[in-house]
């Protein structure tokens with residue numbers, strides 16, 4: 001009478017939980033019921049990262065049957081990450097011995113690499129000194145890797161106080177818009193300063 005547990009792979013999902021149903025089997029039916037303890041443990045999937053929910057207890061295989069099931073709940077998320085695994089192990093068998101007592105649970109990630117974006121910011125110029133224009137860099141979804149993105153400022157429709165477009169768009173419409181835009185003489189616009197070097201996940 002030899003016990004074994006299988007390996008189970010589930011697709012993670014984006015919310016709630018998905019059941020990973022492991023089957024605990026004996027090599028042949030017996031006139032006696034069989035019990036065995038089970039316990040999950042972290043692999044690359046971890047409880048700390050909320051990848052799955054811990055499960056432990058005793059599973060019983062009734063007399064004259066060959067299998068029973070143990071369910072582990074996998075947590076859905078929208079985080080971009082690798083496929084990850086956790087373990088479920090058998091111990092303390094009664095009326096049987098353990099053959100393959102190590103089950104591997106694989107969580108198949110179904111999330112894509114995030115897209116970075118930056119918002120638009122408007123500040124009131126003021127009369128002296130500088131004003132901070134704080135831009136927020138965001139990701140479309142979280143990721144288990146840190147993200148960096150380069151940034152730089154460039155002139156827009158006004159260069160210093162001069163009344164001309166520069167480098168951005170050469171079509172007549174933008175020139176016309178600039179011509180009717182405000183005129184603040186030679187006062188320089190505030191210098192944008194970005195405090196965000198690492199985007200803030202938006203969810």
Ligand SMILES: [Ca+2]
Nearest residue numbers: 013014077078
């Ligand atoms: Ca997901």
Ligand SMILES: [Ca+2]
Nearest residue numbers: 012050051077
């Ligand atoms: Ca996950």
Ligand SMILES: [Ca+2]
Nearest residue numbers: 077079109111
């Ligand atoms: Ca994920």
